[in-house]
Amino acid sequence: MTVERLPHSLPRRLPVRTLRDRLPVRSFRGRLPVRQVLCLLPLALVAVVAVQHRAVLAAGFGHLASAKWPWLLAATAATCMTWVAASVTRQGALVQRLPRRRLLATQFAAGAANHLLPTGLGASAVNLRFMTVCGVPLARSSSALALYLLAESVARVGLLLALLIVFPDALRLGELLPEGAVGPLLLAVGGAVLVAVAVLLLVRRVRAAVFAFLRTALGEARSVHTRPARALALWGGSFSFPLFQAAGLAAVGQALGLPVHPLHIAVAYLAATVAVALVPTPGGIGSVEAALIVALVAAGGPAAQATAVVLAYRIITVWLPLLPGALTLGALVRLKVI
Template identity: 60%
Template sequence: MTTDTTDTAARWRRLPLRQIACLVPVVAVAVWAVLSWRIVEEGVLRLLTADRSWLGAAVVATALTWVAAAFARQGAVVERLPPFRLLATQFAASSANNLLPSAVGAGAVNLRFMVVCGLPPGRSSAALALHLLAEAIGRVTLLLALLAAFPHALRLGRLVPEGAMTSLITGGAVVTGGTVCALAFVRPLRRVARNHLRIALSEARSVHTRPARVLALWGGSLAFPALQATGLVAVGRSLDLAIPVMHVAVAYLAAGIVAAAVPTPGGVGSLDAALVVALMTVGTSAAVATAAVLAYRLITVWLPLLPGALVLGALVRRKVL
């Protein structure tokens, strides 16, 4: 018995961990698809009656988001990253992001990619933080610009449930206060935070001395949410959504910011609910808004999910990640 157990353990140790790891995303996608099959089925039925030319435009806009993300990632570092592997990594990262909450999956994939490309972990983390900051600023900037141009496009009070804003502010204050106290009284943590901040500021200064990197970082960070909103606009047009185009874009940007407060994988649940409410506030019925959101999520989440997982496994197997 002892010999059999020893042999089994030895065989498991000999298994290539990288090959096992490349199967994990595919298995996770399969499990998630089975558990959420009704959502996929409803979205497919809605798409069967939609205008295919507009759906094609939504697919193109979704594909271009990976290009925009690749430009933004390149703009966050001084060194030149391999362009084709960088683009493939963004596609794979989008699949990982739909399996883990609050951009954790995409961040982990891109962090690993930069480390494999030769960047030190500290600088890779700083580049990741810079990209996330630029993307957040780009999203808020677009929303504010559209609201300034179309002030009646969205009644934000209806997008946020009553009392939710107070809870968000209170929660933010508690988190901020806890972070400040931890940095003030825990010396090792303060030292680590200071070192990371120094590296991040140095990286940001270096990037912003190069016009090409500035254009890639901020252009990609603005294009990314704009293309996402364009995808929803195209889906709305395919379903004959009787809402002005810019109002739909405002609804998407506002819903995305609100949904970010609830860190679910790929925004599933939180973004879906916020999008339905946002579309209703700009003048559509609940049934049509639900159909549009289901079709949009099918194109942006479900269709690329399995191919993205396969690409992720291939990148792991080829030691790109």
Template identity: 60%
Template sequence: MPNAMPCPTGQPLDQPVERVDQPVERAGPRPPRRRLPLRRILCLLPLLVVGVWVVRHRSLIGSGARQTLTADPYWLLAAVATTGLGWVAVSFARQGTVLERLPAGRLFATQFAAGAANHLLPSGIGAGAVNIRFMTGCGLPPARSSAALALYVLAEAVTRVGLLLVLFLAFPEALRLGPLVPEAVSGMVVAGVVAGAGALVAGVALLRPVRRILVTFVRTALADARSLHTRPSRALALWGGSLAFPLLQAAGLVAVALALELPVRPAHVVLAYLAATAAAAVVPSPGGIGSVDAALVIALAAAGAPVGSATSAVLAYRFITVWLPLIPGALVLGGLVRSKIV
């Protein structure tokens, strides 16, 4: 048998060819993809929105600042103090909605930041979202955090309306709307509120999924409320804070009225504030800007103040309670977001 012809490698064909694996050059590690700094963007978003609002309302802010410079500084300092104490009262009320003990410092900072968040969305949605995030971060389930928010809103509404009714009974002639608000307009507002409430009830009754969600939510809220009222400290914090908050807000308006020498009795100013905020709740707007201002001017004018003086008092009051803490509140909110507290 003839010898096998060698292959080009020099080995016979009937011999297995030894394969020499050449090292394959591997590509270097891929550079990591840059992730979108979403949390950093969320930190800067409140400052951006506040900056846009400040630019858009610079004339209103300037007018309120000029009014505050011509007023009695001691009463203005009292208005600033009552504004700060209002955040303390809200902190107590928020603590009263849960059995777990919340960190006091972070709770107060959250309420201060929630004031800035409240100017991004209407009807307190911004403040509610911040508080739900804070309570969820403290370890509470989302359902219980939402139930705590609902309990706070209920307690605050009950105390505010209760104060309003008591003052209406004590001073029935304090507010004289007269030509300021025609009876036809007030009748239309009442009819609109009733129609809206009827539509809401009908929608809930017709939509079964919505009804199930609400039933579960109400059961959770009622169970938490029963547990809270077995703890006197929590019940006192809830109802005491909810009662003190509107009183401190009204006291701030009284201090501004005294600083500008507004010819209205302090009790009538408190009644005007409660009536104006209740009426402005029908027309929700971010931070109550526009609706609360107009309602306060009308209420103070109905209480006996000249329209020009009432406008000056409202501008100064809103400058102290809204615009002055807005940028610091946005900074605190950004810090809380960056620290993953909310």
């Protein structure tokens, strides 16, 4: 048997530079610009939102200058505790243990994403990506997200109803909606429910996907509630989150001398946030301010002072953490945590 030899004209080894030059450029450089763009995108969005709301920012900082600083520090502390409460609730909605420090950093970054994208979508996308990187299957992470949203909604509405029962005169509900707006609102909600039910019943693929998701979600919820620590974290965090938010608004009200009882301010906050929960604006910017002002006026506060309190409150809870949150979001993307 004879062995054929390669011609002497062909080199036995290709230089590394020659091999790299012959391969497609995208294999070496295609991924880098995308990740860099994702890291810089939150900062660009912060700049755009800040320019759009520069008048609100100027007015809010002006009101903070005349406020009582101890109460402002209390509002800042309550705002920081909301990220801890969100982290506890996220962990409580999932059986698998998540890294605590990364989970807390992710909630801080998710808050910034939530203010830059339509309400709920930013935080949900960040947390889904985080759980995926942590090795949680998509079905389980989606179920955990749905359980988190359900628990937080139940806790918020439950707190509002409980406070309205204890303080029935805290809020004049008739002033929250314009006259004659209740009927059209109920018709719109009823129509949306009917459309959703019709799609669910008539479209087989949608029905199969929904039922499969519900089976997974119910199984995950059952597993969570068989572990007392997870159930306590889920519901304790769900009730703590809106309480810390309401406490922050009440502290700002005290800082600016709003003549409304702090518990009545909490009722106004819960009523306003429940009312705007379905408004698809980035972080509720604009809609939340309007609803809070109307709610505080309905609770007995003067319109001018209510406006000052809301603007100062949104500076503390939205605008001050927005840039650090965007930087954290970019860092987490760069470090491949999300």
